[in-house]
Amino acid sequence: MPNYLIDTTQLKCDKGTSPTPLTVTSQSFMKIEGKLQATEEDKQSNTNIKPFGMCSVLKSSCMPSPIKWDNTSDFEIEGKKELLDSSTCQCSVGGKISVVKSAQSFVEE
Template sequence: MPNPIIDTTQLQCDKGTKPTALIVTSQTFMKIDGKLQATEDDIKPNENIMPFGQCKLKMYLGGLFPCIPAPTKWQDISVFDIDNKKELLDKSICPCSVGGKISVIKTAQTFVAEE
């Protein structure tokens, strides 16, 4: 079952060389484990999604250019919303207009298994 994600959840672009943490700025009141819950509006490059190291699709003679995110729109999001913005889930993905795909690699919250 997909779970909502929160501030500091680790994201990875499949064309980048390192992960980065999601920074939630889209809402200020809904929290899980004391951290703000992410929504589809947490998509701004260099504000919500920081660079992913170097981009494997952008090469030059001396190596690779920085992997500056160019997200288009979150997909596989929740049907539930926070302040009219759909929740992001640990299965959510976001295509990058350069050619990569941004996805969740590690959630920041702790889940307790039901017995």
């Protein structure tokens, strides 16, 4: 079962050297475990997605340039599709942004 992305979920770029947390700003009321739920609109460089260390394409700081989230949920928050742990976002520089680890914590029964 897919997990929904929430604020502080760790993201990685396959062209960057270090992960960075997602910052949710696209909506302010839907929460999971007290953290805002991410939508396809959480793709602003340096606001939602911070640099990923060094970029192997640019050979300099890996400043993300997100285009569009793919593999989103069929469900929406105020007309914006929810992000899942299987969601990816293409960067216009050439990398692919994906989830390192969901910030949701589950208790096994």
